[in-house]
Amino acid sequence: MTEHRHASTRPTASSPWVIDTRDIGRRAGLSRPFARSVPGEGVGLLGVIAVPESGEVELDLLIESVVEGLLVSGTASTKVEGECSRCLEPLTDEVEVRITELYAWPDSTTDETTDEHEVMRIVNDLIDLEPVVRDAIVLALPQAPLCEPDCKGLCPECGGRWAELGPDHGHETIDPRWAALQERFSDDNSEEK
Numbered sequence: 001m002t003e004h005r006h007a008s009t010r011p012t013a014s015s016p017w018v019i020d021t022r023d024i025g026r027r028a029g030l031s032r033p034f035a036r037s038v039p040g041e042g043v044g045l046l047g048v049i050a051v052p053e054s055g056e057v058e059l060d061l062l063i064e065s066v067v068e069g070l071l072v073s074g075t076a077s078t079k080v081e082g083e084c085s086r087c088l089e090p091l092t093d094e095v096e097v098r099i100t101e102l103y104a105w106p107d108s109t110t111d112e113t114t115d116e117h118e119v120m121r122i123v124n125d126l127i128d129l130e131p132v133v134r135d136a137i138v139l140a141l142p143q144a145p146l147c148e149p150d151c152k153g154l155c156p157e158c159g160g161r162w163a164e165l166g167p168d169h170g171h172e173t174i175d176p177r178w179a180a181l182q183e184r185f186s187d188d189n190s191e192e193k
Contacts, residue, residue, distance in 0.1 A: 011123055017130035021122060024065055026105065031064040040078050043134050049082030049093070049145045057133060061099065068110040069122060073100045076133045085144040086153035087161045093145070097136040103127045 011018040016038040024032050040057040044050025051057065061074035077096040084091055103120045104110040110119055120132065154161060157171040 011126040011128035013126060015128070015130070017133070018126050018128050019063065020126055021063065021070055022125045024063055024070065026065055028065055028067050031062055034061040034063055034074075035059060038129075043078065043137050044080055045082075045138060045141055045143065048085075048143070049080050049091075049141050051078050051137075052081045055079055055081075057137070059129065059133070061129075063127075066102070068108045069102050069104040070127060071100070071102050072127070072129070072132070073098075075099065076136060078137065080141065082145050084147035084151055086146060086151045087163065088154070089147050089161070091145060091147045095137055095140050097133075097140045099129075099132060099136055101132045 013020060016036065019034060024030055036059050037056040038059060040051035040055045041053050042050065043055075043057060055078060057076050057078040059074070059076050061072055064071045064073070075096055076099055077094065079092060079094050081090065081092050083089060101120055102110070103122045104114070105122055120127065148163075152163060155165060155169065155171075160169070
């Protein structure tokens, strides 16, 4: 299990990320499949790579009643957009993450023996999937996304993309200490003609 910053927030039934678990029951062994599309705007590394403004996260989960709570397992998938960290070209990618999280029943041994941020809790028969899914997606995203694994980036002289400039691209660089001497010889050669 991972530590979640939002473990103490109270879920509201109106959120698309929240599941009402009353129909599952508390008897261990009961389960229910759960599939839903939820708004994913802002999920990711903002300013680097994230779910676009109108993007959605597809949840395909199984919720199982266990002795200590509800075990949520399955996948969350989404499309993300950003820009290449080397050449700054826009890029898109698909991310799919595995989710396995225990939500503890109130007054269960797990609830009473773990710190508030160690395990998620069931609050008023509701579980909030958002912190778990957000954390999983963020951890799956590259901190420095690339359009291609071998992206060569930008030419430091002209700012052109190396992928478009070709192998012959180059810039003549003259050591400033020799520049005056080169100008002198250039002037001499032009006078002799």
